[in-house]
Amino acid sequence: MTRLSSATLASLPAAVRRPGYDRSKLEPGIVHLGLGAFARAHLCEFTDDALEKDFGAWGITGASLQRPDQRDRLKPQDGLYTFLKRAPAGPELRVIGSVLDVLVAPENPQALVAKLAAPETRIVSLTVTEKGYCHDPATGRLKADHPDIVHDLANPAAPRSAIGLIVAGLAARKAAGLGPFTALCCDNLPSNGHVLAGLVRDFAALRDDKLAAWIEANGAFPSTMVDRIVPATTEADIAEVASLLGLDDAAPVIGEPFRQWAIEDVFAAGRPRWDAVGAQMVSEVAPFEFMKLRMLNGAHSSLAYLGYLAGHETVADASRDPVFAHFLQGLWGEIIPTVPAPQGVDLKIYARDLLARFQNPAIRHRTWQIAMDGSQKLPQRLLGTIRERLKAGAPIDHLALGVAAWMSYVTGTDEKGAAIDVRDPLAAEFATRAKAAGRDAAALSTALFGIGAIFGDDLPREQRFTQAVAGHLGSLFQKGAKATAAALG
Template identity: 85%
Template sequence: MTRLCAATLASLPATVRRPAYDRASLRPGIVHLGLGAFARGHLAEYTEDALEKRFGAWGIVGASLQRPDQRDRLKPQDGLYTLLKLAPAGPELRVIGSVLDVLVAPEGPSALVARIASPDTRIVSLTVTEKGYCHDPATGRLRADHPDILHDLENPEAPRSAVGILVAGLRLRRAEGRGPFTVLCCDNLPSNGHVLRGLVRDFAALMDDKLAAWIEAEGAFPATMVDRIVPATTEADIAEVAKLTGLDDAAPVIGEPFRQWAIEDTFVEGRPDWHDVGAQMVSEVAPFEFMKLRMLNGAHSSLAYLGYLAGHETVSEASGDPVFARFLAGLWDEIIPTVPAPQGVVLADYARDLLVRFQNPAIRHRTWQIAMDGSQKLPQRLLGTIRERLRAGGGIDHLALGVAAWMRYVTGIDEKGGAIEVRDPLAAELKRRAEAAGRDAAALSASLLGIGAIFGTDLPGEERFTKPVAAHLAALFDKGAKATAASLG
């Protein structure tokens, strides 16, 4: 089958939307670190819309920080790929043209730093996942002892961490007498812009106090809240896109129709007209971010662990199960009192909309995918809510079950005795503790609660938390995820 590329665009069916601007004239203005499916289904589509509305030098150069896979898929396609939006009423297809090139950091770190430092680059955006920031999730501070940070301090011309790459680009801009670019974090980190500013400043200070002061005074790190369900692309998805378009696309992106992007409007060298294509440019992102982190991400993680244990492969299957739909309703009842409503938002309506999105049968968002990196996600998605509920004297039964389900999941053995591939930066430590405790729920919960990087020093000593977690974990071992969730009513 013929490959999607610039030369074959004209052969697409009329039902497939394609770039409505002169792509040959497009010049790069954004470098994006971590060009995965989410960035291509969110940032790149918003940018595509902005280019169609008002053309400018806002093409995207992606950067893969670890492997060449994405470059190898997109390069033969001239950076083009298909966005397949799956709605219950039927699919919508669109070819995205805003991505112009993909660099591979390990193959040429100096080339990536040069592109970032280029006068053409006005925004450097990131989706590198929580673990990509080399920080302590419990404190939000840079881990100066992280192997990648140690490497970058010793090899400043060939950095491999996202933070090291940003500082290398900023250092070169300053040395050449130019101002900084805007750093736009699009990952699910609380106060992501503020946190990233601190990480960049702290890393820079380990090299040069004057550079750190310049970044602090001149740099822009707007916070953002991003939202769109973008499942990992499967071979079946690739085959379906080929069937619908008549062209072979090695890098399609699958997503839901819904999207949301709230951005603090603080940019040092301009930005695309994202505000004209649905992005919310706000003075403070925190209320939107906080709502999404606790209500969507907290529910997603809890449902992923319980759903996976119960044998549900996808979020739509798990949330469509009446037992887990009731669990989600109870979970949101515990979460909502801790969430100040953003302007114009009714939180009960937001929760209902989330359930509709979760239950969209066209979206195959795998529970295993969401379950990845739980040690990094739990502190932001569930534990902050739990602390607040405890301070207010509120119940945490559903929240505690979410934590217990994570503990049961990281044992690496599912309810049928099969192996779970636990993907987590602390996977080896989690495995060691799980094997030592076996199926002793009290021993396992106590051991895992002792990981300070996840639970801090307060929660392990709080019986209102530790007792329900241990009780739920025992029930998960004894009765399974579905029966345990059902017992909450």
């Protein structure tokens, strides 16, 4: 079958939406680090919409920081790919045109640094996942002993971390007498722009105090809140897209119709008209981010661990199970009192809408995918809420079960004794501690509570928390996830 490309774009079926602007005139203005599925279903679609509304030099150069796969899929397609929206009423397809090129950092880091330093680059955006920031999630500070940071300090012209690349690009711009680009974090980190600014300044200070001062005075690091469910693309998805297009597409992305993007309107050198196509430009993104982090992400993680343990492959399957739907209502009942409502938002309605999104049968968001990198996610998604509930003397039964389910999951063995492919920066440490503890819930929970990067020094001393988690963990081992969740009432 013929491949999707600029040459074959005109042959698409009439029902397939295609770029509504002259792509041959599109010039680059954005470099995106970590061009994965989420960025292509969120940032790139918003940018396509903005280009249709108000055309400008805002084409995207993607950068892969580890592997050439994305470049190898997109290059033969001239950067084009299909976005398949899975709505309950049926699929909707559009071809996204905002990606102009893809670089692979390990192959030529100097070329990527040169692109960051180029005068036309005005925004550098990121979706590199929590672990890509080389930071301590508990403190938000740079881990100066992280292998990638150590490497980048020793090799400033050939960095491999996102932080090292951003600083190298800014250093080159300063040396050339250019202003800075805006560094736009689109990852699920609390106060992500402020965290990124701190990490960049920390790294820059280790290189050059004057560079750090220049970034402090001139840099722009707006915080953002992004929201859209984007499941991993499967071979079945690729085959479906090909049948609907009549063309092969090696790089389609799948997502739900819903999308949300709140952005602090602080840019160093302009931005696309994202506000004209649905993005919320705000003075402070924290209330939206905080609501989403605790209510959506906290529920997503808890449901992913419990659902996976119970044998549910997808979020839709797990959340449509009456036991887990009821668990989510109880979980949100514990979370909502800790969340100040953003202006115009009713948190109970927001929770209702979240459940409807989770239960969308057209979206096959795998529980295993959401369960990845829990050591990086738990401190932000669940543990902060637990700390507040403990301080208030409020119940934490549902929250504690989410943590216990994570503990059961990272042992690497499911309820039927099958191996779990645990993807986490601390997976080896989990395996070592789990092997020593065996199926002893008290021993295992104590061992995992000892990982300070996740739980800090305070939570392991909170007996109401540790006992609740250990109790739930024992029940998970003995009765399973569904029975344990049902017992909460």
